[in-house]
Amino acid sequence: AQSVTQLDSQVPVFEEAPVELRCNYSSSVSVYLFWYVQYPNQGLQLLLKYLSGSTLVKGINGFEAEFNKSQTSFHLRKPSVHISDTAEYFCAVSDRVSGGSNYKLTFGKGTLLTVNP
Amino acid sequence: GAGVSQSPSNKVTEKGKDVELRCDPISGHTALYWYRQRLGQGLEFLIYFQGNSAPDKSGLPSDRFSAERTGGSVSTLTIQRTQQEDSAVYLCASSPTGARYNEQFFGPGTRLTVL
Secondary structure (H helix, E strand, C coil): CCCEECCCCEEEEECCCCEEECCEECCCCCCCEEEEEECCCCCEEEEEEECCCCCEEECHHHCEEEEECCCCEEEEEECCCCHHHCEEEEEEEEEECCCCCCEEEEECCCEEEEEEC | CCCCEEECCEEEECCCCCEEEEEECCCCCCEEEEEEECCCCCEEEEEEEECCCCCECCCCCCCCEEEEEHHHCCEEEEECCCCHHHCEEEEEEEECCHHHCCCCEECCCEEEEEC
């Protein structure tokens, strides 16, 4: 079974500062990794995903994440945040559903990013 | 196009009552998932439907929880004899086949409060 640890439950930063949200996962033979964002009163939206290939993945809204197999990490970064980035961010790992071609997700507990002016 | 929709958006019920939560996936998506998000917790997988295959129910927390998917589209999650610990946001997601099969599209959720 997969597991995901998001080390920080809350991260407050000032506008235009860089940010890193940390995510570690349990190892598996075949690992697919995701970051989702949940804006206030909205559903989850995919930010980016790592399936294979380049370990540096770029997503929407200027976010990127780097897959590090040796450290079993998939930290999310943005060089300069905006007020509008205030949201909860969830790291997730795929776990193959038996007999199916789609993948159920195991989520971390989330990190609340608060961007202050 | 239209995203995943869920109804109701909020549901308040009394302990012991049954509730039904509805999910309308994106048209043409073959896979449908239910997750539960308790306060301060990550999302917990509940159940997965894929086409006409038997659902994966491995995440359902007790036999009070059940779900069905009619005609490969709309899904209903039913919780019988609700308990206070069932209070949570219930999220539905769907995903397509093809190149984006591993991307799940989430609905806005149903917030269930059991008094």
